[in-house]
Amino acid sequence: MSTHTLHTPAHTLQTPTHTRRAGPPRHRKPSRTVQGRNALNLGIATGVLGTLVAAAPASAAEQPESNTHTLELPVADLGLFDASESYDHLNDWAQRMELRGQEGQAAADAAVRARTGKAAAQQAERDKVASYEAAVKKAAADKAVAQQQAKDKAAKDKAAAGRQKAPKAPQWGGSGGGLSKVVDFARKKLGSPYVYGASSGNAFDCSSLVQAAYRAAGITIPRTSQEQSGAYPEVKGALQPGDILYWGAKGAAWHVAVYVGGGKFVGAQNSSTGVVLRDVANSNYSGAVRPG
Incomplete structure (x- = not known):
C-alpha cells in the first residue's frame, strides 16, 4: 500500500513583541x-x-487500513x-440597548401620563357638567319655591282685602230695620218701568233693582246678576225674605229677583211687565243666595 502524507496550511501564532527597558524586573497587574x-x-x-x-x-483504530x-x-x-475592537462593539451595543430601553421606558411613561391626563380631563369635564346640572336644578327649585310663596301671599292678600270690603252682614227680621227695608223697598217699586242698564230711582233692570233694595238697608252688593249670584253662599234650607233668587248658573246668572216672603218675589222682569210680584212656585228659578 502507498502512504499519503496530508499537508495542511500551517498558521503561525503571532504575538506582539514588546521591548523592555533595562532594569530590575517589574510585576504589573494586567489592566x-x-x-x-x-x-x-x-x-x-x-x-x-x-x-x-x-x-x-x-483513535488509530478508526482510520482506514x-x-x-x-x-x-x-x-x-x-x-x-482584535479583542479590544470586539469589546468596543459589545460595549457600544450594550449602550445602544440601554439607550433603547431608556427611550422605551420614557415612551411608556409618556403614554401613562397622557392616559392619566386624558382621564383627569374627562373627569373634570364630567364634574363640570354635573355641577352645571345641579345648579340648574337648584335654580329651578328655588324659582318654584318663590313662585309658590308669591301665590300664597297673593291669596292671603286677596282674602284680607275681601274681608275688608265685605258688606256689613244683614240683620234678618226686625220691624223697620235690617232686611225688612230690602223687602219694603222692593214692594214700593212695583210697577216701575224696566230699562236695561238703568240704576235710577224710577227705572230698573233686574240686578239694579236688587242692588237698590239692599242699598236702602245700608248694605252694598255687586251690580250685575252674575256677580250677585256668585258672591254669596247658596241657600240650603227654606227661603227667607231678602234672599236673592237667580236664574241660570251660579256665578253666571242671567236674571235675579228679591224674595219678599209668602212664596212671592219682586223682580224687574222685562220691558213689557216692568217691576212685578210673582209666585216662586211658578218661576222655575235655579237657586238662591243669601248675602252675609
Whole structure:
C-alpha cells in the first residue's frame, strides 16, 4: 500500500513583541482591557482547537487500513481577532440597548401620563357638567319655591282685602230695620218701568233693582246678576225674605229677583211687565243666595 502524507496550511501564532527597558524586573497587574482581550483570545483559540479535535478520528483504530494519513492541525492566528475592537462593539451595543430601553421606558411613561391626563380631563369635564346640572336644578327649585310663596301671599292678600270690603252682614227680621227695608223697598217699586242698564230711582233692570233694595238697608252688593249670584253662599234650607233668587248658573246668572216672603218675589222682569210680584212656585228659578 502507498502512504499519503496530508499537508495542511500551517498558521503561525503571532504575538506582539514588546521591548523592555533595562532594569530590575517589574510585576504589573494586567489592566481590565488586557484581561478581557486575553480571555477572548483564549476562548476563540480553545473553540477552534476543540472543533478540529472533534473532527479528527478518535483513535488509530478508526482510520482506514488502506491509507496512512498524517494530519497537521492548523494553528489559528489569534492576531486576526482584535479583542479590544470586539469589546468596543459589545460595549457600544450594550449602550445602544440601554439607550433603547431608556427611550422605551420614557415612551411608556409618556403614554401613562397622557392616559392619566386624558382621564383627569374627562373627569373634570364630567364634574363640570354635573355641577352645571345641579345648579340648574337648584335654580329651578328655588324659582318654584318663590313662585309658590308669591301665590300664597297673593291669596292671603286677596282674602284680607275681601274681608275688608265685605258688606256689613244683614240683620234678618226686625220691624223697620235690617232686611225688612230690602223687602219694603222692593214692594214700593212695583210697577216701575224696566230699562236695561238703568240704576235710577224710577227705572230698573233686574240686578239694579236688587242692588237698590239692599242699598236702602245700608248694605252694598255687586251690580250685575252674575256677580250677585256668585258672591254669596247658596241657600240650603227654606227661603227667607231678602234672599236673592237667580236664574241660570251660579256665578253666571242671567236674571235675579228679591224674595219678599209668602212664596212671592219682586223682580224687574222685562220691558213689557216692568217691576212685578210673582209666585216662586211658578218661576222655575235655579237657586238662591243669601248675602252675609
